[in-house]
Amino acid sequence: MQPIKPLADIVVPDPKSDEVYETRVLDRSFRFTGLKALLGAADISKAGDRIAGLAASDDVTREAARQALSGLTLQHLYDRPLTDDHGRVDAVMRVNYDIDLRAFVSIAKMSLGALKDHLLRCPPAEVMRVGSALTGVMAAALVKLLDVHEMVLVARKARRSAKARTMLGLPGTLSSRLQPNHPSDNLDGITMLVYAGLSMGGGDQLIGVNPAIDTVDNVGALLRHLDMLRSSTGAPSQICVLSHVKTQLACLERGDPVEILFQSLAGTDCTLTEEFDVTVDLLDQAYVAMGQRGPLRGVADAWMYFETGQGSELTYGKHNGMDMAVCEGLCYGLARRYDPFMVNNVTGFIGPETHCDNHEMIVSNLQDHCMGKLMGLPMGMAPCYTLHSKITLEGQQMATQLLTAAGSNYYMDVYLHTDRMLAYFDTSGHDNQTLREVHGLRPAPEFLRWAVERGIFVEGSDGAVLRGPQWGNPRAFCKSDVELQRLLESLPAAHGLENAGPRPADRVSRAMRANLAVGREAVYADLRLDVIAGIPFRSIRTDAKNREEHLNDPELGARLADEVRSQLRAEHNDVQIVVSDGLSAEAIHHNVPSLLPVLLDGLRSRQCKIGQPILAPFGRVKLAEAIGDALEAKLTLVLIGERPGGDALASRSMSAYFAYRLDEHGVRTEAAHFSGNPEVRYEYSVVSNIYAGGLPPIEAGSVVAEKVMQILTHKAAGNRLERLLSRKASANDQDR
């Protein structure tokens, strides 16, 4: 087990005040104040950095920044640790300074430009040596100077393998992490996806489920199920349930098979602790616990699994003024501390507020892969997207071709691209096999032997690995057609099992792409007033002036436009209903006309004072607070279209968010005590999945009306309300 250096023993120079970096391009002068600004301007323009005000305004400014950056020595970067918003070096930054100082001394005087040339000229061993001397900030600074070919070349030299049951990252291999996520953690559905993935030669890296519910009991049950599937199929791999590290440690304590320990990382300590509820100390403890008690101790050389991706710090507003690539580099510096088995990059997952199109996503992925590999990490890549960005399947496929050329260790295997739980789109088993065939790659050796025995692959006389007779046939893992049928019936968005070579058969692709198209159309559809014409709405505007702004900056849709805010007056109603397209106008068209009459009937039957319903195009959930504050309604109910996923019908899914305003002193005190947040102003409940395939809108009208009455009666929402209701139910049971 790699020893962990105590945080206090890591030497970090004292922070320095910002310097001004000046440069000229022809007749234009440029000044960049502070390293953060310089680093931000030197990157390609990305949505997240634009929102943060860090991106260069034009190409010439960007090249000027790169020119200035290129001339800075590594020592210059070393001497200026970037600080948090309070001017302090946070724990993540400190960990990043745990580098090979002897190697650093040998390159300290190199400028970043010279380092770039050196890495392009030198052999792989020297790339790895240099990488061990770099902090995340240095790695990020470097990749901002590299073009696409250069990122591919440098990363390709920096191979990094890791061993658990299988040996991953060997030359000539490409592995996959099977991700059999199911929206309700249905074990049959998960089994179906595992069988489908294994049959396509997927899962040699890991079989890992993102749980829908992060409880010890549920995660433990999933772990045991995956363990059963792994052992019953005999597939040489390792398993993981990607819950919070605390949940996994609790599972480990009670003996569940936590073979690989997962956690999402962030590049700033405030994001890590406040949003991910994780500290460096906790990660240290987790690493040691797994080394001492993990079921793969003695088998695996590494057991930590981290997920990262550009933009998470920015979306939480906790990036400390650093751009997305720098934050990502800092994640890698933190990951390196634990000698991980795998690091998975999911840049593109968040949405258009960080990466709005293919170009931004592809370049960021190449940057991340290059940084991670250079810093000695076994990088797997998940170039992915959501339907409210402009990233496309084609862009994702271009990214994988480039990343495979760059030597990515593995990709995700999400069946037919569609993650049924997380409602985003990732690489598939078909993609992995396509890339293996195009680039002459094979799975991990232990897995390959098993797959050849099962007829999934055959080895040609020339050593080539070809698809075998059982490739893409999950029936081979089932006892009968009936078992396969039962498994299939538990899986949404399963458009067929037929294949054409390494690709899905055209019929399957057409169904899958049609679903994507319907979902995307829902995002870009305008609210059609004729559909909801029977409802006497008053219309308002948010700060998002158009769809582009709405999609790319979520904050705008949470604010009222100035002129609207100035016109709204306190009405003191019990309930204010707000209808917004959110991320699917189709959800409004298909649900509101049926739901709202039932809801209004229900509220009127209880003599609720109801404000005239508001229609707010381009809105977000948090708009509830702006409206609640302005109208001083007790409860603001936002009916809003959800982000479409891979199921066409589900692109019409709407949610009802109940924002209860804590305006009574005693109630607010109780809520503050309950939440631990003294500043709490609103409590939220939600009823989701309102659509024909989930909770039908007519029935949802009653469910929402009852929830409104519960909130108003108990003067509470969210978990506090549920606890009150639970106590009341227990008392009733005892009385009975």
Add this chain to the structure above:
Amino acid sequence: MDQAAVHLIGLDFGSTTSSVLVAKARIGHHGLTGRMTLEAPQVIYRPEPVFTPFRGTDIDDVAIEALLDRWLGASGLAAPDFFAGGTIITGLAALRDNAAILARAVGARIGEGVVATAADPCLESWLAFMGSCSMLSRVHADRAVLNLDIGGGTTNPALGRNGAVTATGCHYVGARHFQVQPGSYRLTAMSEHGRALLHALGIVRKIGEELSQTHLEAILDWYIAALEAIVQGDRAFFATPVGRMHEQVAFPGAKDAAVTFSGGVGELLYRRATGEPMPSTTHFGDLGIDLAERIATSPRLSRDLRNLVPEQRGRATVYGLALHSTEVSGATLCLPDGGALPLRDLPIVARLSMNADAATIDAAVALARRHARGACIQVLGVAAVHEHVKLLGERFEKALGSHPSCDHTLVLLLEANVGKTLGNYATSWGKMPNGLIVLDEMPDRQAHFANLGRMRDGVVPVAFYGMY
């Protein structure tokens, strides 16, 4: 896995053997349909069948109680652990007081949530199909599948397509109409159907005498012809006096249907088909082994024996009882007082559409009010628009007001997922407590009676019996 794990039990008491099956499943939304369902069933206890204990023709109540205690002890579960299930009592076990004794013993030990039904032949056929080959039928969605559940006393055919039963029947063709001394064909007992068959075949044999090979062939020939007639829909076969006597519920047949088997004889057939050793001559003291051997030689009956093998290979009824006897309501329902449940043996007095007019609803409610212990009305149709639901609710409210009752319970069983809203409109949003319970997402089971179990995790188990 938001679903709660629940335990289910199936109990089958027949003329010859009795079986139990305990399964674990989860209540959750079906991955594709979104309906609440019992999913991911796992059989956790299924001992070998035992001989049903009789003293002469009367059920041995002491032995039955000991048997139930033994099964419960071995399963590691107690009465409160069971969410739902079913008990079916057939043949000799259903005669005279036997059924009541069995139902009492089951109720006392396993609880009121487990429904006991006797002499419900179409339910038995339906359960056998669901337990044996409903999934197989969905694999071959475009083929009709005909399941023959052949037990000691009866053959229960059920025809289905894509997992849904479309026709059921019942015939007195079974292994145990002629009971013999194991290892021989010396008669030890005959049913009235057995006697009639011998008479029709011109065979004169009494208890204590041996059936010759010629006699045996003649009996088995007739049984095979009867089974083929069931499959082919040959009504003429059952038009003869002896044929009529052997037909309890007529079955339309399906000439091109694939045929599967369940029941004790079905189990033997699949053992034979997979090359497993068969028990020795008349091992079970009846003609079941011989019947299975002869079915295997019938081209029509054995056509699909190897290529369409049901999951349970014969143990269908008890599996169907555990897994399919109970439907789960939707999670949004109208149930003003959970303490009103369970409700047993409620007649289903009417089947209405979502567009039913006021007069029809009034008549149905009036009929329901005549049943002192309460009654059910089914409302069919999955598509619903707001105006119809509101109107329907208001019509029910008016009808309930026209036929007031202070302690009568009316249960509406809705196919559409609009139970809470319909209930709200029918009770003026809870202001008019009129003894109304509305459960939704209830499929049309074409039954005469329903039993409602206690609510668990927001859903109510509903068992149907008295199938058409």
